Amino acid sequence: MSGKLLEMKGVTKRFPGVYALKGVDFELEIGEVHALLGENGAGKSTLMKILNGIYSIDEGNIFINRNEVQIHGVKDAQKYGISIIHQEISLVPYLSIAENIYLGRESVTKTGFIDQKTMYENAQKLLNDFDLGLSADTTVNKLNVAQQQMIEIIKAVSFHSKIIVMDEPTSSLTEKEVDFLFKTIRNLKEQGVGIVYISHRMNELFEITDRITVMRDGTYIGTVITKDTTNEKLISMMVGRELTNYYVRDFSVSDECVLKVSNLTKKGVIENTSFELRKGEILGFSGLVGAGRSELMKCIFGLDSFEQGEIFVKGNKVTIKNPNDAIKNKIAYVTENRKEEGLFLIQSVQYNVTIKILDEFMKFFRVNSKVENMETNNYIKELSIKTPSPNQEVKNLSGGNQQKVLISRWLATKPQVLILDEPTRGVDVGAKAEIYSIMNQLVKEGVSIIMISSELPEVINMSDRVAVMCKGKIQKILTKDSFNQETIMHYATGGN
Ligand SMILES: Nc1ncnc2c1ncn2[C@@H]1O[C@H](COP(=O)(O)OP(=O)(O)OP(=O)(O)O)[C@@H](O)[C@H]1O
Ligand SMILES: [Mg+2]
Structure with a gap:
């Protein structure tokens, strides 16, 4: 599958005292996993929050399936089939897993009440599909960080989105859970979903992404094809210099x-x-x-x-x-x-x-x-x-x-x-x-x-x-x- 799913052109965003984005370009193909890479504060999350209607755009254009769109809020983004898994977990702690997954789009019975039964059944089915061994009525505050992260992922998948943004989805997952997430990503890819993948873990990028776009200080540095690049190349694009001596350690311990x-x-x-x-x-x-x-x-x-x-x-x-x-x-x-x-x-x-x-x-x-x-x-x-x-x-x-x-x-x-x-x-x-x-x-x-x-x-x-x-x-x-x-x-x- 190929074809341009998303194009962002010349995106600029200012916050009081900071230029978060200065004319950034980004594109995503159908069925592509495209990484955004850059140091802390480079502007990755901001760019994606603009795509998701969380922040407004100051300058620039967004095209979906080659048509220009205006995204004025999260509802607009959902309408265009875009969803985001946030860097910081944003579930409501005292609601159940099911309520969190369907928050704001609960199914309703004929008499206008929330159809609890269907909601819990659907949520449980998703949990089972993901083999999480969790019950849909568990309140979220009982889950550990990794489990909460998985619920965020399930939630995004449940929207049947065409574009899913994952902002550091693995930062609190173990290797086993990461493997599982990657399986899910490959699945979504086959269905033609485009995925924007943000992570600071370079080995993951080499494993799962097709292309990598590097940003630095709010500017676009370049886009490379993952299989044609190296760790060193990416790091120097990212920090603008070679980075040697990564782990610094002088070993000398006392017995005290x-x-x-x-x-x-x-x-x-x-x-x-x-x-x-x-x-x-x-x-x-x-x-x-x-x-x-x-x-x-x-x-x-x-x-x-x-x-x-x-x-x-x-x-x-x-x-x-x-x-x-x-x-x-x-x-x-x-x-x-x-x-x-x-x-x-x-x-x-x-x-x-x-x-x-x-x-x-x-x-x-x-x-x-x-x-x-x-x-x-x-x-x-x-x-x-x-x-x-x-x-x-x-x-x-x-x-x-x-x-x-x-x-x-x-x-x-x-x-x-x-x-x-x-x-x-x-x-x-x-x-x-x-x-x-x-x-x-x-x-x-x-x-x-x-x-x-x-x-x-x-x-x-x-x-x-x-x-x-x-x-x-x-x-x-x-x-x-x-x-x-x-x-x-x-x-x-x-x-x-
Ligand atoms: N709501 C806001 N108000 C003011 N400044 C902001 C706001 N959101 C982001 N910024 C600033 O915009 C810049 C880009 O931040 P952003 O969160 O997009 O970086 P990032 O690339 O996602 O970094 P990280 O890897 O640490 O998550 C930073 O300088 C940040 O301080
Ligand atoms: Mg970020």
Whole structure:
């Protein structure tokens, strides 16, 4: 199948203080998977939000099947058969799976009531087609991030769209779920659906896409045929320079134990788990989604209670009943779910960076905003946060830049133990390299890091040791000389 399904020409979009898009071109063929690639803040999501009627277009034209169209809202986009799976999950947490899938288009009985039965039946059929083992009446807040992501995907598919935009659909999926998604994509492709695929994971692009369009700083850089290009070529198009030394790590750990967890048990979640973290160490936590990694960290950080077990900081037993206790013990936790558990989206970058350390700027009960401002600017510079000013609302930053704001907040507390939960999720290659180099710098200064990550190359290249979890237990702690992709997967799937 071929033929032009979509064409976007000279698309321009301004936001107060930022030129998000400057004359960007993009096209999509029938049955094509076309990637949009670019660093955080390049404008990928903005371009797709224009296509989906979420943002209005300032300049430029959109053609569908060679006819020019005006898209003035989400309903218009649906009319033209366009749907989007958003980068940030946008399901309604207290509604059921079925209600979320059919939100706003519920089928109605003859008497005008919502036809619950049909809705639940249809939703259940979709869930079964996708082999998810979920019931349509489960409320969404009971699902983990990966499951929610799959519901977003099912929802988009259920519209029978001609064009489906997937904005970082795999950022919280495991390899198995990614395989499954790719099967779905190949299916849709055969039916002639065009897919716009946004991801920072280069290996995925090589696996699933036909063409790749690269953007940088709101401009169109070029389009290449996937099978004719290379990783290096794409990276240099993306960042405008060659990127060497991706993983930066100077290995030198002391024997000093800074954090010790003994026999921690939380019924049905964590089972009798013990480990030690040494000064200046990066201890990777690997495992499949649902293995209990985040749950364990939440117990240590006081976000969750547990029945049994002890925590020692520098040899002293501590009681951590809430995050404040953890912060007092110089423990910091950057959560995986930045939207729900981390950022204050309608507040400024500055507010988000300094919220945990405001007392430091207090003088006679007034915040010294000049110092606060300097501190924020330091982080903006050190982590290259792309924002017009410290006063920009965080919701207006791109996904990866939001992640950097969250990391800054915790760095500002000057922690001794820094727990990073999927620190580079949704972060582009350039920013990833920056985050790795920041991690390396921190451990050199004596900070100890626990890094939960589902990206094996990152775990393998950055960690001193790797704890592999499976079903609520640490299955094995591997040392540098004994870990590789295969051994980690072996223990993660329950091997001995
Ligand atoms: N509603 C908004 N108001 C103001 N600025 C915005 C808004 N939405 C996006 N921007 C800005 O537009 C630029 C492009 O952002 P966009 O989210 O499209 O980037 P992206 O390529 O999707 O990045 P990422 O890979 O991090 O998701 C950024 O500088 C961002 O801060
Ligand atoms: Mg984006």
